[in-house]
Amino acid sequence: MTSHWCDFQNADVILHCGSNSAENHPVSAKWLNRAHERGAKWIVVDPRYTRTAELADIYCPIRSGTDIAFYGGLCNYIIEHDLWQHDYVLNYTNASYLLDPDYGFDPATGLYSGFDADSATYSNRSWHYQVESESHWDTAPGGAYAWAAAPGVPAFTPPTVEHPKRDMTLADPLCVWQQFKKHYSRYDLDTVCAICGMDKETLELVYATYAASGAPDKSGTILYALGQTQHTYGAQNTRAMCIVQLLLGNIGMAGGGVNALRGEPNVQGATDMGMMVNEHPAYLKWPNTTDRKSLRDWMESQTYADGYYTNKPKFLVSSLKEWWGEHATADNDYGYDWWPKVHAGGLADTIIPSFEMMEQGKIRGYFNWGMNPANSAPNTANVRQCMSNLDWLVVVDQVATESATFWKAPDMDPASIDTTVFLLPCALIFEKPGLILNSGRWIQYRHQAVEPWDEAKPDYEICDLLWREIRALYEAEGGANPAPVLNAKWDYYVDGKIDPRPVAWALNGYRVDGTDFARAEVDLCSGYGELAADGSTACAMWIYTGFWANSEAPLDPEKQACCRRGHEDPSGLGLYSNWSFSWPSNRRILYNRASADPAGRPWSADKVLVEWTGEAWKTFDQPDFVAAQGGVPVPPNDNAFFMLWEQNARLESYAMEDGPLPEHYEPFESPTDVNPLNGAFSSPCIRFADYPSTKRGTNEEYPIAATTYSVVEHWQTGGQTRMCPALIEAMPTQFIELSPELAAEKGIKAGDKVRVWNNRGSAVVDCVITHRFKPMTVNGKLTHLVGMTHHFGWAGVYATSESMVNDLTPNVGDPNTQVPEYKAFLVDIEKA
The missing domain is CATH 2.40.40.20 (Barwin-like endoglucanases)
Incomplete structure (x- = not known):
């Protein structure tokens, strides 16, 4: 989510594809209606004529599962009609970068270079750039990276900065732009219509209307949800949206962006917290058995050579200090080896294979917390059969769900099932205080309305009860590997009772010296720039740093309430920067440097987020770039995407598992036997299809x-x-x-x-x-x-x-x- 819901009102064009605001995210429709009232064009592309389509100016039906064909055709249309934002694409993306000479794509097979048929995986070596020159970090005293060689910082070899070869004329056949144009030239209107089941006249109207947002002073927003992501190429669907927005210069603009509409009040918070298998909280990576098996390996494989993620060691060490407290020292790599290791790639640990492992007897017990897979997982008949092989199942929920009563399913035989099921009733959202994050990355404190009913307890209290019992067993019996449990820092108490406020302090980050949770004496960090890699700071979530500290009363949630300091809006764009906190660093619109040209002049005089005055940066939003260093303003440059090591956005990306550019493949099960674009038919990298x-x-x-x-x-x-x-x-x-x-x-x-x-x-x-x-x-x-x-x-x-x-x-x-x-x-x- 690069923007937030209030920003939708600034859009000149709205594109819904894979989402349905009016029915599934009705509050967001308030801001879309406001944009519409101001003259924005509203487009809905959906298999079904939804209530959102009823509000829109243009509705275009699409066959479900063909989004990449639709977006590929839009890319081709933008290029063919010269509607791409030239200065933006040239200066803020990798369009000019030269690709490896071995890079290639074969439409006859639907395969990119580097495919291994035996494993159905790609090696991305040939997707990288040619290198013009190299440079190295200056870790000497006074150097920009002196912190990397400071006492207490784990030893690691800093990455080498590779400077890619570029052709600013975009003429070289190996530059990203030429390969990009070649790739999507196959996606003509007739082919897209044949695949997607669309009317050509309507499709061309959609393309022309949305591409008009590529004018420098205009912006368009794409809103998506599960209709885009729940496919065997869902990540590439999301990439395709990003690419379109880069072509049109819509990333970083007010009223622009690629915006995920979350289906629950805290889905954003759950993903932030690391609820995905391979993701440590704050989108770092867990240790694994290959390139992250040691702390040094982690730092050398994960730390970017340039851009803001050069600071990843600071984020990781601060997280380790929060996990292990006083037991995390430089001598033991801050307890890194106590963290569990995920399987390489994380495939074996996700929801689908977990049920296969139950069927095989490899998983004997299962915690089912805040989810209901006997109803919501794919192929639930198979899920129920697999769950019947468990020795025990713990369900934590407000009601007795299908998972809590899976043996009662019409196709199950209770007499043949020996699984012991425990139902732990947990409090509803109204029955507990705590933090939530909405779709726009806004963190807000939610107060308790009523006491939990009967025996129900808040989730964190259930966690604490389990933790105490587990730790007591390890203290009494030892066990195979007691150190991770016995050394864990677990001091989130106020007056002897588990409390969300110390958790909030841990998420915010603090200086270790001078902090005592028990006494409510906390030296909070005001921003992630204060985190260190030498063990002097602790922070469970680097992206949240400063959310709790920036208040007149940071230890009092009644007054703090996550920075509800006022609803003034000096920007005039609905940023409301004093209401709530938007991670990271209270930034409302990600990549806002791209809202101005390379000289720092805003593309649109009506949508100013940042502006170079000739002496300093004038900002209405927290800058998503280095605006000043050591108190000295940093003049404009073309590093608009400083969260990437290139500091330019990627039209072509070597980071995806299934190809550097989104390519249309048919769903696992398709109503057609033809794929006019390539010979692969369905994705060659599809997972679990062999079960x-x-x-x-x-x-x-x-x-x-x-x-x-x-x-x-x-x-x-x-x-x-x-x-x-x-x-x-x-x-x-x-x-x-x-x-x-x-x-x-x-x-x-x-x-x-x-x-x-x-x-x-x-x-x-x-x-x-x-x-x-x-x-x-x-x-x-x-x-x-x-x-x-x-x-x-x-x-x-x-x-x-x-x-x-x-x-x-x-x-x-x-x-x-x-x-x-x-x-x-x-x-x-x-x-x-």
Whole structure:
């Protein structure tokens, strides 16, 4: 999320693709409506005519799973019509960088250079740049990197700064720009329409309307959600959006950006906190068994040669000090070896293979905290069978979910299941105080409204009770590896009770000397620039540094409330910089240096975020660049993306697992047998497709393309919302939407019960016949699409269903994130 919701009002063009604000993120629609009232053009590209589409100026249907073809065509249109922002692309991206001579892509096979067929993985060596020259860090006293050789800093070899060869004329055939143009020249309007099932005239209108945001004084925003990410190429979908925005100069601009609409009030906070397998809190990486097996290895593999991530050692050591406290010393590498190691690539630890390991008997116990995989995971029939192999299952939730009662599923035999299930009731969000992060990266303190009901406890209190018992066992019995547990710092108490305030201090960061949590004496850091790699600072989340400190009363949440200091807005752009705190460093719009040209002059006089006056930087937002050093203003340069070592954004990227440029591949299950763009058909790097449980279906068996989505009345798997009679009255059941044409073909009438099935499962749902879905012509073949909601299961009181929609979704994953492909799969239907 490069911007925030209030910034949507500044957009000149809005593009929804893979999101539905009006129904799934209704508060965000307030700011979109404001932009619309000011004259912004609003575009919705979606398989279904949604309530957001009803608000928009242009609606263009798209076959689910073909987003990269759509964006690739947009890139080609922008280039062909010379609508790209020349100065922005030349100076702020890697367009001019020369690629390795071995770089290549073969449309006949759909493969980039470096593919290994045996492992279905790429080596990215040939995706790197040619090197013009090299330089080295100055670690001498007084040098820019003197801190790297200071006492207490772990020993590591600083990275070598490689200066890529560039061709500022963009004429060299090996420069990124020429390879980029060549790649997307195949994505012409006719080909995109054939793949996506679109009308050519409508598609061209969409392209022309959105590309108009590439004018230097205009900006366009792209809003996405699970409709983009839940595919076997979801990460590349996101990359494609970023590329479009770079071509048009929309990153860093007010009213621009690539903006993820989160589906829960704290999804952003959960990802920040490291709830993904391979991610340490604050998007650092956990140790592994290869290039991060030791602290020195971590620093040498993860520290960038240039840009702001040269400071990663500071962030990591400060995190280690928070984990291990006084036990983290320079002599023991600050306890780095006490951290567990993830498998290389993290594949074996994610949700889909975890159930395979249950089936194989490798996982005997499972903590199911704040999720409901027996309802929400892909191929849930397989999930339930795998869970029946567990010795024990702990479910922490507000209600008895399908996971807490998995043996009660209609297809399960309770007598054959020996799993012991523990249900720990936890407090609802209204029943506990604490911090949340919204989609815009705004951190806010939420006060407790009522006491938890009955035996329910806040999550952090449950954590503390478990921690105390586990630690007591290690103290009494030793165990195989007691040091990580016995040496862990766990002092988040006030008056002897676990409290969220000391956790907030730890997240903020503090100086170790002079801090005593027990006495509430905390020397808080005011920004991440104060963190050190010598063990003198502790910080659990470097991106949050300063969020709690910047207040007149930093130790009092009643007065602090995460910097709600006022709602003034000197920018006039809805930044509201004194309300809440936006990580990092209270920056509202990421990469805001790119809102001005290389000389520091704003592209738009009406959307000024930063401006060079000739003597210093005038800023309305916290600068996303080095504006001053040692109190001396730093004159403008073209380093607009200082979070990357190149300090230029990447049109081509060597960091992806499945290719340096987004390329269209078909979903795991596709209604077509043709991929006009390449010979690979589906992604060559797809994950978990070889599991027997995936049971891939063909379009001969299952000719109908299906997708899933949510309704505003229900939340996720419905555990809480199906306990509310008023919401059940408003939306009493799950349903399938299908076109009148398909309904006539199948002999189905509105209100009928419809059976939907494939190789993995079968579900009976209510039928809604609607023009919101229309048949499409895909590669010359008439193709039907249907959509289903997924909020119901057998658990609950006021509304239940014996059919699980996610029994139908395939348990395959994206090679970068391992996110499942919920949004495009095959089914057949009949009247039940």
